[in-house]
């Protein structure tokens with residue numbers, strides 16, 4: 440017997456066209472820790488009901504239980520055993536679309552302690568902070584565990600996400616949410632996840648962790664930059680998620696002053712839905728205009744410094760009114 444392991448993405452050859460890459464039957468392997476199930480809906484699973492006005496309800500399927508709304512009721516048993524992606528009609532004629540929730544839907548409807556990282560930003564973080572399968576990632580704070588779910592999905596069961604949180608009540612919310620999303624048996628959790636209670640600035644150095652990526656979602660990420668720099672491997676990435684321009688400025692300037700990172704990149708992402716109906720094709724009237732800003736920078740090797748920026752700062756950028764961290768070589772401009 441050949442030792443070669445067949446892969447689903449084997450390259451086709453000229454004389455042997457590839458077989459169509461059909462989905463494998465059965466459920467997603469449990470050991471993938473995807474948080475996703477295929478196949479018929481089972482008791483104990485969460486499903487998302489969407490009514491004709493777009494209102495959503497999340498319910499946990501229980502044999503013998505009944506769902507009630509202002510459009511009548513239906514029994515959970517009518518859903519259990521069916522493949523998701525169907526419509527159920529209530530006793531008063533209300534129609535509900537039935538699907539298992541996606542990760543992006545779960546995180547915006549799960550119980551919250553602290554504000555969550557929205558899916559559009561979690562996607563940016565996974566892409567731009569280059570979270571890869573097998574990566575060792577540190578995040579703080581864990582808050583409600585929304586970003587944790589995306590990070591765990593991206594690193595997979597062979598990676599590691601070490602979350603730090605200084606408030607026990609938020610840590611508890613995150614434990615419940617992450618456990619629910621990944622379907623961890625009671626008393627256990629995703630195998631790649633650890634959650635440490637404490638302030639990252641103290642707990643990370645104490646842990647001795649050396650990691651590939653560090654994501655900071657907290658009020659004062661600059662206070663954790665030294666700890667992050669010491670824990671990051673050369674080439675690693677620090678990524679901060681901050682809500683206000685003052686936080687953005689302080690974090691970027693602190694990274695510059697530290698000297699052990701490349702020039703930080705700062706951006707935000709704006710996502711706008713479009714209305715597409717016949718000739719009426721236009722941007723939606725509403726959008727989430729602002730969530731937060733993102734900053735990334737790469738860790739230099741020990742003792743190495745990135746080349747100084749050649750361009751001079753914009754006039755007045757570090758003038759007398761500027762009171763934040765001052766990068767080396769930038770003098771205080773005299774007042775007029």
Ligand SMILES: C[S@@+](CC[C@H](N)C(=O)[O-])C[C@H]1O[C@@H](n2cnc3c(N)ncnc32)[C@H](O)[C@@H]1O
Nearest residue numbers: 553556580582583584585586604605638639657
């Ligand atoms: C906005 S929430 C994080 C939300 C989380 N990323 C999510 O997606 O659900 C910020 C959290 O950081 C925690 N925090 C703030 N400073 C911290 C620090 N220095 N070390 C650990 N946790 C910290 C707060 O207690 C709070 O729970």
